[in-house]
Amino acid sequence: MSQYLIRRLLILIPSLLGISLVIFTVLALAPGDPFEELATNPNVPAEVRAALRAKFGLDDPVMVRYMRWLLAMLNGDWGFSFVSRVDVDTLILQRLPVTLVVIGSSQVLALLIALPVGVYSATRPYSIFDQIANLLTFVGFSLPTFFTGLLFILLFSIYLDWLPFVYRADIDATGWAWYWEHVKQSIMPVAVLGLFQGATWTRFVRSAVLDMIRLDHVTTARAKGLPEQAVIVKHVVRNALIPVVTLVALQMPVVFGGAIVTEQIFRVPGIGSLLISAILANDTPVIMSVTFVFACLVLLFNLIADVLYGWLDPRISYR
Numbered sequence: 001m002s003q004y005l006i007r008r009l010l011i012l013i014p015s016l017l018g019i020s021l022v023i024f025t026v027l028a029l030a031p032g033d034p035f036e037e038l039a040t041n042p043n044v045p046a047e048v049r050a051a052l053r054a055k056f057g058l059d060d061p062v063m064v065r066y067m068r069w070l071l072a073m074l075n076g077d078w079g080f081s082f083v084s085r086v087d088v089d090t091l092i093l094q095r096l097p098v099t100l101v102v103i104g105s106s107q108v109l110a111l112l113i114a115l116p117v118g119v120y121s122a123t124r125p126y127s128i129f130d131q132i133a134n135l136l137t138f139v140g141f142s143l144p145t146f147f148t149g150l151l152f153i154l155l156f157s158i159y160l161d162w163l164p165f166v167y168r169a170d171i172d173a174t175g176w177a178w179y180w181e182h183v184k185q186s187i188m189p190v191a192v193l194g195l196f197q198g199a200t201w202t203r204f205v206r207s208a209v210l211d212m213i214r215l216d217h218v219t220t221a222r223a224k225g226l227p228e229q230a231v232i233v234k235h236v237v238r239n240a241l242i243p244v245v246t247l248v249a250l251q252m253p254v255v256f257g258g259a260i261v262t263e264q265i266f267r268v269p270g271i272g273s274l275l276i277s278a279i280l281a282n283d284t285p286v287i288m289s290v291t292f293v294f295a296c297l298v299l300l301f302n303l304i305a306d307v308l309y310g311w312l313d314p315r316i317s318y319r
Helices: 002-029 046-056 062-074 088-123 128-142 145-159 176-213 216-223 228-250 252-266 271-281 284-312
Strands: none
Touching: 002 062, 002 284, 088 128, 088 176, 088 228, 088 252, 088 271, 088 284, 128 176, 145 176, 145 252, 176 228, 176 252, 216 228, 228 252, 228 284, 252 271, 252 284, 271 284
């Protein structure tokens, strides 16, 4: 197991290098200038603009700039934000915990919805419950997150006045009141992401369980007299989760994309909203670092999925 993890981590190194090279090249060739405001400001001399561009190496060839950025990253220097005047790693570390909490909570909610609903629908196909669940799942993954977020704001914030629709980091409270306020303002963004993913995963769980429940080893387990609950849990659900784990890993880019939109709607101070602000301001160092962090998180979740395969299916060995 440890050798497998070490080997997989070593394989991730060229993947990360390739991803970083592509992202850096695209950003370097994209139109726009981080010092565009200085160029249009008549009070800033041209010599000052030229000195700033020379200091940050913006006129150097792309590969020279990429190697400089890569060496700085390896030394722990993620760059300097042109807009915020703060180190990029400081900005990311300030916002990353919020994004991970929102995304992690939404994925837990999605699994709590998808597993029981999908399994129960598959064990009772074409029943009233199955038809209602299918209808709700089709509606759930057909509506985009920005539309669902606006509906939640209209219903729970404006009409019912139950939940705040703007996420505030500076809450004037202490103790349990502080935690409760954070929970209240996290309910809607977590629910928007969780319900969207839960609807998608429910369809796949139902399909995987239906395929597994017809196999010969399940029929044999029933013929041996095993209780139906034991047959479903041990012989059906566990094997059916293997394609579901693959789906969850492959959909992580979609999850982070949805998180970016959701953070903008509810003003969540995460790295998704940081990325949008950096794109609007053409803050290249921040865009590069945040995109690279997203890529690292996606590869990490794919590695976790590969490790879970061996736990779900003993026939899979870590070689």
